Amino acid sequence: MIAAPIAWITHRACLLHEMQPGHPESPLRLEAIEQRLAAGGLDRLLQRHEAPQAPLSLISQVHQSAYVDALFAQQPRLGLLPIDADVVLNPHSLEAALYAAGAAAHGVDLVLDDRASLAFASVRPPGHHAERARAMGFCIFNNVAVAAARAFARGLTRVAIIDFDVHYGNGTADIFGGDPRVQLFSTYEAELYPYWRTPAGMNSLIDRPMQSGDGSAALRHAVEAHWLPALRAFAPQLLLVSAGFDAHAQDPLGGLSFETEDFGWLGRVIRQEAAALCEGRVVATLEGGYDLDALGRCVEAFLQAFVEPEAVV
Numbered sequence: 001m002i003a004a005p006i007a008w009i010t011h012r013a014c015l016l017h018e019m020q021p022g023h024p025e026s027p028l029r030l031e032a033i034e035q036r037l038a039a040g041g042l043d044r045l046l047q048r049h050e051a052p053q054a055p056l057s058l059i060s061q062v063h064q065s066a067y068v069d070a071l072f073a074q075q076p077r078l079g080l081l082p083i084d085a086d087v088v089l090n091p092h093s094l095e096a097a098l099y100a101a102g103a104a105a106h107g108v109d110l111v112l113d114d115r116a117s118l119a120f121a122s123v124r125p126p127g128h129h130a131e132r133a134r135a136m137g138f139c140i141f142n143n144v145a146v147a148a149a150r151a152f153a154r155g156l157t158r159v160a161i162i163d164f165d166v167h168y169g170n171g172t173a174d175i176f177g178g179d180p181r182v183q184l185f186s187t188y189e190a191e192l193y194p195y196w197r198t199p200a201g202m203n204s205l206i207d208r209p210m211q212s213g214d215g216s217a218a219l220r221h222a223v224e225a226h227w228l229p230a231l232r233a234f235a236p237q238l239l240l241v242s243a244g245f246d247a248h249a250q251d252p253l254g255g256l257s258f259e260t261e262d263f264g265w266l267g268r269v270i271r272q273e274a275a276a277l278c279e280g281r282v283v284a285t286l287e288g289g290y291d292l293d294a295l296g297r298c299v300e301a302f303l304q305a306f307v308e309p310e311a312v313v
């Protein structure tokens with residue numbers, strides 16, 4: 001028995017944004033994922049959707065209008081323009097960013113309309129470093145935050161965001177820290193970009209910093225001892241996932257030691273919790289993951305958790 005369909009949302013414009021030759025956040029990432037899913041046959045189980053652009057009215061729910069206006073004023077017609085130490089615009093970057101955010105928001109519509117259980121936005125640029133008024137860390141618009149804004153526009157009042165990227169999701173914390181509608185669950189490698197975290201004690205943030213070299217055991221402890229009790233108490237109506245795969249041991253940017261199977265385990269936990277808490281509704285959006293081989297295999301393992309028959313307890 002196959003579970004409810006998985007929606008796979010992307011747009012070819014996401015391949016056109018490029019920050020500089022040889023940069024790890026490259027179009028090759030999306031191509032590597034597609035190649036792995038085709039090679040393993042998982043692509044045949046996905047319902048493909050072309051992402052719409054996120055409307056600016058939705059983007060402005062999570063980003064300052066002055067920031068958005070400045071981006072469009074700066075967009076280069078030719079060449080590359082750095083707008084942050086780690087963000088460069090090319091002539092296609094803002095178009096790609098609008099489709100990336102739109103994919104995440106469209107995923108929310110698909111799961112709320114019961115057209116999918118899991119919706120996965122395979123997009124770039126990623127989003128979780130983008131703050132309310134600042135592009136950072138390869139991110140322009142905060143895609144998962146835009147998805148949450150879409151959920152609120154649809155009438156939801158409690159949304160959980162799970163972020164297992166190796167880097168701290170400072171942008172999501174900046175946008176939603178202290179917001180009672182959002183509970184943010186995060187594992188990340190301490191001492192890694194962006195080199196700071198939101199002050200402890202903000203009641204909507206469940207942070208679990210990890211140390212370089214930490215792997216499966218630390219992940220399981222963080223999730224089982226710290227995430228799950230708080231997640232169940234919060235009783236979300238929707239699970240959003242900042243799905244970064246750069247905590248894999250092979251990743252060149254991160255120092256954690258997750259194995260491919262750890263992302264399968266995360267997928268199974270997220271699927272089970274969503275089934276128990278919110279009618280199975282999950283929307284995941286791609287964040288990091290810079291070893292092309294590991295990225296493809298980790299996305300495959302995560303998706304596989306949603307297509308295999310549910311475990312018989």
Ligand SMILES: [Zn+2]
Nearest residue numbers: 165167246288
């Ligand atoms: Zn990352």
